[in-house]
Each structure stands twice: as C-alpha cells, then as structure tokens.
Amino acid sequence: MTTAATIQHSFLLLLLLLPFLAAHDYREALSKSILFFEGQRSGKLPPEQRQAWRKDSGIRDGFDSGVDLSGGYYDAGDNVKFGFPMAFTVTMLSWSVVEFGSNMPSDEIRNAAVAIRWGTDYLLKTISQPNRIFVQVGDPVEDHNCWERPEDMDTARTVYSVTPDNPGSDVAGETAAALAAASMVFRDIDNNYSDTLLHGAFKAFQFADTYRGAYSDDPAIKPGVCPFYCDFDGYQDELLWGAAWLRRASGKDDYLNYITTNGKILGAEDTVNEFGWDNKHAGINVLISKEFLEQGKLYSLQSYKASADSFMCTLIPESSSPHVGYTPGGLIYKPGGSNMQHVTSIAFLLLTYADYLSNSSQTFNCGGVTVGPESLRLQAKRQVDYLLGSNPKNMSYMVGYGDHGNYPQRIHHRGSSLPSVSDHPEHIRCKEGSPYFNSSEPNRNVLVGAVVGGPGKDDVYEDDRADFRKSEPTTYINAPLVGVLAYFAANSGAGADATLAKHTNYIK
Numbered sequence: 001m002t003t004a005a006t007i008q009h010s011f012l013l014l015l016l017l018l019p020f021l022a023a024h025d026y027r028e029a030l031s032k033s034i035l036f037f038e039g040q041r042s043g044k045l046p047p048e049q050r051q052a053w054r055k056d057s058g059i060r061d062g063f064d065s066g067v068d069l070s071g072g073y074y075d076a077g078d079n080v081k082f083g084f085p086m087a088f089t090v091t092m093l094s095w096s097v098v099e100f101g102s103n104m105p106s107d108e109i110r111n112a113a114v115a116i117r118w119g120t121d122y123l124l125k126t127i128s129q130p131n132r133i134f135v136q137v138g139d140p141v142e143d144h145n146c147w148e149r150p151e152d153m154d155t156a157r158t159v160y161s162v163t164p165d166n167p168g169s170d171v172a173g174e175t176a177a178a179l180a181a182a183s184m185v186f187r188d189i190d191n192n193y194s195d196t197l198l199h200g201a202f203k204a205f206q207f208a209d210t211y212r213g214a215y216s217d218d219p220a221i222k223p224g225v226c227p228f229y230c231d232f233d234g235y236q237d238e239l240l241w242g243a244a245w246l247r248r249a250s251g252k253d254d255y256l257n258y259i260t261t262n263g264k265i266l267g268a269e270d271t272v273n274e275f276g277w278d279n280k281h282a283g284i285n286v287l288i289s290k291e292f293l294e295q296g297k298l299y300s301l302q303s304y305k306a307s308a309d310s311f312m313c314t315l316i317p318e319s320s321s322p323h324v325g326y327t328p329g330g331l332i333y334k335p336g337g338s339n340m341q342h343v344t345s346i347a348f349l350l351l352t353y354a355d356y357l358s359n360s361s362q363t364f365n366c367g368g369v370t371v372g373p374e375s376l377r378l379q380a381k382r383q384v385d386y387l388l389g390s391n392p393k394n395m396s397y398m399v400g401y402g403d404h405g406n407y408p409q410r411i412h413h414r415g416s417s418l419p420s421v422s423d424h425p426e427h428i429r430c431k432e433g434s435p436y437f438n439s440s441e442p443n444r445n446v447l448v449g450a451v452v453g454g455p456g457k458d459d460v461y462e463d464d465r466a467d468f469r470k471s472e473p474t475t476y477i478n479a480p481l482v483g484v485l486a487y488f489a490a491n492s493g494a495g496a497d498a499t500l501a502k503h504t505n506y507i508k
C-alpha cells in the first residue's frame with residue numbers, strides 16, 4: 001500500500017469514527033451519577049445535602065409499628081421505599097466501587113461510600129429484629145394516586161415484612177448480597193462498620209436460606225409489591241447471588257460449597273441472559289467466573305464461566321449467537337419499559353468481565369469468533385456514549401449533563417416536578433399536584449444526574465412526564481452506571497481512542 005493510500009485509508013477511518021469520537025466528560029458524568037442519589041434520599045437530611053431543593057421526609061417511617069425505618073431511598077419518581085430494588089441498588093453501587101474504585105478520584109470514592117451508607121444504614125434497620133425483615137414502607141396504590149412531594153407525604157406509610165411464616169428469600173438474599181458487597185467497600189474506610197455489615201449479611205442470608213419462598217406469594221404483601229416489584233422469576237437466583245457475594249466478601253468455603261452443591265437445584269442454568277433487580281443470573285455468572293478465571297482449578301465453577309461466555313456472545317455483533325436487540329441508533333433494547341436499566345447493567349457486566357479476562361490473560365470463543373477484553377469494552381463504550389449524547393437525537397439521557405441543556409426536562413418524578421419546599425412552603429395535597437404533573441413546563445428542580453428510562457425501540461424520546469416508561473429515573477439505572485463511568489473517566493485518553501480505531505479497523 002502506498003503512503004498516500006494509507007493516509008487516505010486513515011482519513012476515511014477517522015470519518016467513519018467521527019460519530020463515536022464526540023468527547024464525553026466521563027468525569028463530570030461520574031460525579032453527577034452519584035449526586036443523583038441525594039435526590040432520592042428519604043429521612044432526615046444532613047447539612048451537607050447537595051441537592052438542596054430536597055428536605056426531610058418520611059422521618060416517622062415505621063414508628064407506628066414500633067420500629068425506626070426512617071432513611072433509605074425512594075426507588076424512582078414516587079415516594080415508596082421498595083426494599084427489593086433498594087437492596088439491588090446498594091449491591092450494584094457497592095460492586096461499582098469494589099470493581100472500579102481504583103479508577104475513581106478520592107472525592108468520588110467518598111461520595112459513593114456516603115451514597116452506599118445511606119442505603120446500608122437503612123438495610124441494617126430492616127434486619128434489626130430476630131426472624132423478621134422489613135421489606136417495604138409505603139402503600140404504592142395510595143402513593144401512585146397522588147402527585148405529591150415526599151416532604152408533604154400524607155398517604156399510608158404501610159410497613160411490610162417477611163417472617164418464617166411468610167418468607168422472602170428474594171429480598172433477604174438481595175439484602176445479604178448488598179450488605180456483603182458494601183462490607184468490601186468499607187473494609188479500608190471503617191473496619192468496624194464493615195464488620196457490622198458482614199455480620200448482617202450472614203444473618204440475612206441464613207434467614208433467606210432457612211425460610212424459603214418468594215415475598216410476593218404472601219397475600220398480605222402481594223398487593224403492596226405487585227405489579228411494581230413482584231418477584232416474577234423466583235427467589236432461587238437471590239440465594240445463589242447472596243452466597244456468591246458472601247464468598248467474595250468473606251472468603252469462606254461454606255459459601256463456595258453452597259454454590260457448587262446448590263447450583264443445579266437452584267436453577268443456575270435458568271434464564272441466564274438477564275440482569276436486573278429481579279433476575280440476577282447474568283450477574284451471578286460473571287461474579288463467580290472471577291474465581292474460576294483466576295484459579296482455573298475450581299472446575300466446579302466451570303459451568304458459571306461457560307454461561308457468562310454465552311451471555312457475552314449475545315452482545316458481540318460479529319458472533320453467530322442469537323443477539324440482544326438494538327435500536328437503529330445502536331442502543332441495547334429490551335421491551336418492557338425503563339430500558340436504560342438493561343443498558344447500564346449490561347455495560348457494567350461487559351467491563352467487569354473484560355477486567356476479569358485481562359487479569360487472567362484469557363479470551364473466549366463465540367461460534368468461531370475469538371473475543372477478548374477490548375471487544376467487550378468497545379460494546380460498553382458504545383452504550384455509555386449513546387446514553388451521554390452520541391445518538392440520533394444528540395440527546396443526553398442524564399439530567400443536568402450535556403451540551404445546550406439537551407437533556408430530559410420533564411422527568412416523571414414528583415419531587416423534581418413540584419416546587420421545592422424552600423420556594424413553596426405550603427403543603428401541596430395529593431390532587432393539588434395534578435397541574436404540575438399535567439404542565440408542559442420543564443420540571444421546577446433539576447434532579448442532577450438522574451438517568452431516565454430512555455428512548456423507545458425507534459430511538460425516539462418525547463420528553464413527556466406522563467410517559468413513565470421513558471421519562472422516569474430509577475436508582476437501579478444509576479447504580480451500575482457509576483462503575484461504568486468510573487472506568488471510562490480513567491480510561492478515555494488517546495490510548496482508548498486508538499484502541500477503538502484499531503478494533504473498528506479489525507472488524508472492517
């Protein structure tokens with residue numbers, strides 16, 4: 001090839017890459033993705049509260065049942081504290097720090113630890129009584145019937161709990177996972193707190209495993225959690241997930257034995273191509289694969305690694321496996337609403353698996369195509385870049401981030417859309433919020449860092465407050481994104497772009 005042809009070739013390549021090279025400020029996005037959690041806080045807020053338009057709320061939660069259940073997080077744009085997705089959120093925030101904390105600046109590690117602790121302080125309250133775990137505060141039907149600020153809440157703060165007679169291995173197992181993962185985050189920050197968390201994790205797991213069942217099978221709990229956070233896919237995955245985190249956090253062989261002995265019984269081979277607040281399978285396989293990859297001799301774990309490989313193959317366009325769906329603009333798309341939860345959790349698994357492979361110098365095979373860490377990272381980068389604005393609408397799906405304010409203005413979020421208590425101290429009753437809900441005006445308060453459910457399968461986003469499937473943020477969209485942004489904030493220099501160019505060239 002002549003020099004001229006090479007130059008021309010590189011120039012063409014550059015043109016092809018232009019849409020991907022839009023510079024994103026991952027560092028800024030990382031900071032905002034963590035800040036978001038302050039807007040979701042329930043309970044008494046500290047003086048350092050940065051989303052200053054939010055005030056104290058739900059400070060008497062649990063008191064009528066004789067227990068302090070103040071604190072924790074609202075899951076999304078409403079004012080209910082759903083324990084199942086809250087625990088998953090804490091697990092994923094913690095996993096973000098455990099895996100990518102070394103990529104985070106120290107101030108953001110501190111902010112992330114504060115966000116985790118806001119969740120774990122609450123989770124510790126939920127397991128404070130023997131043989132009972134509190135799984136939710138707030139009647140969702142009453143709550144959803146109002147458009148009301150958390151600070152004004154006057155709907156029933158019903159307390160739901162699981163016991164040996166009405167077990168909930170799903171929430172209990174996820175709580176064990178969250179406390180175990182968080183114990184790893186606090187090991188170097190506050191050793192005593194870390195011990196408290198790990199002790200709580202053992203206790204929650206024992207309860208989950210001893211008294212088996214799905215929380216939403218209980219007639220008293222079902223109307224409070226279904227159809228919002230019903231346990232649709234069974235509690236078995238949370239038992240494996242809880243055990244996997246306890247193994248990672250404590251190193252105890254009991255949990256390794258639990259995983260190898262119970263894997264088949266608990267359906268380790270079930271729908272493995274999912275990862276979210278209900279179905280943990282893809283996450284379990286990636287997490288457990290770490291140990292197999294690093295110490296190949298643990299053959300009892302081989303099937304988890306094989307499942308993780310086959311999940312990754314569904315995300316590699318060049319492979320011949322059946323693939324996950326994409327929008328025409330390249331965003332991973334799964335039907336059912338709040339699509340960004342899949343995008344961020346899958347991007348997280350891609351990067352995590354890439355690190356596990358790198359650390360053990362391994363690749364794997366997808367029907368004849370050899371896949372290594374760089375292909376996985378490229379797929380993750382495409383997803384996060386789309387989320388931040390490299391998409392057909394040039395729109396950032398993170399509130400408060402992006403050029404020219406081109407981000408969602410009318411998110412489905414009560415506190416954000418209603419005026420702050422600072423500006424409007426008078427109580428706004430249940431139905432008095434309706435004009436704000438119906439208004440076509442932008443929200444009054446910018447919930448900085450909130451990532452919404454995102455565009456439909458055609459890349460279209462209308463910015464409509466009523467369309468909660470697209471315009472509602474959730475804590476479990478952001479939690480894995482924290483780790484993803486930490487990775488790219490530390491690895492997006494010239495080297496990363498060169499890697500991208502090389503890879504694109506190779507595919508071509």
Ligand SMILES: *[C@@H]1O[C@H](CO)[C@@H](O)[C@H](O)[C@H]1NC(C)=O
Binds near residue numbers: 192193
């Ligand atoms: C250790 O943690 C426990 C429970 O959180 C707390 O009661 C105790 O005061 C702590 N001890 C120290 C020395 O910080």
Ligand SMILES: *[C@@H]1O[C@H](CO)[C@@H](O)[C@H](O)[C@H]1NC(C)=O
Binds near residue numbers: 294295359360
């Ligand atoms: C890499 O693998 C080794 C074992 O081979 C392990 O000790 C180490 O902690 C791993 N590093 C990371 C960053 O996971």
Ligand SMILES: *[C@@H]1O[C@H](CO)[C@@H](O)[C@H](O)[C@H]1NC(C)=O
Binds near residue numbers: 392393394
């Ligand atoms: C997005 O940005 C590109 C490059 O600046 C521009 O060519 C395109 O028209 C924009 N699309 C929309 C929908 O604004």
Ligand SMILES: *[C@@H]1O[C@H](CO)[C@@H](O)[C@H](O)[C@H]1NC(C)=O
Binds near residue numbers: 433434435437438
């Ligand atoms: C929105 O306004 C319409 C009337 O314009 C009303 O019928 C409806 O109840 C309102 N919706 C809400 C949630 O307030």
